[in-house]
Amino acid sequence: MADKLTAFTDANWAAEVVGSKEPVLVDFWADWCVPCKTLTPIIESIAEHFAGRLKVGKMNVEENPDVPIQYDVRSLPTLLLLKGGQVAEQRLGLVSKENLIKLVEPHL
Secondary structure, eight states, rough: OOTSEEOOOTTTHIIIIIIISSOOEEEEOOOHHHHHHHHHHHHHHHHHHHTTTOOOEEEEEOOOOHHHHHTTTTTSSSSEETTTTTTEEEEESOOHHHHHHHHHGGGG
């Protein structure tokens, strides 16, 4: 995983995401998900674009089953934008960099 991205897990979710002072963009993914792999460079670019203002990371749903169940993640990729520990936005499937920027900016 790129240095810009945080690896979110069931174990670090409360500290890294719910307790974050800055908004958090989470990409729920799995190794077998082809659209997830297509989305990765876009997520990395978003992390670079909003460095210092937005925490960006990925959660492997096969290695971390608890959080995806808690947030009702049923399809991949799923993107959640959390602010103050609460879901502010959700997107399913592939999203362009331009649309992700439009999604994130109002929450910064």
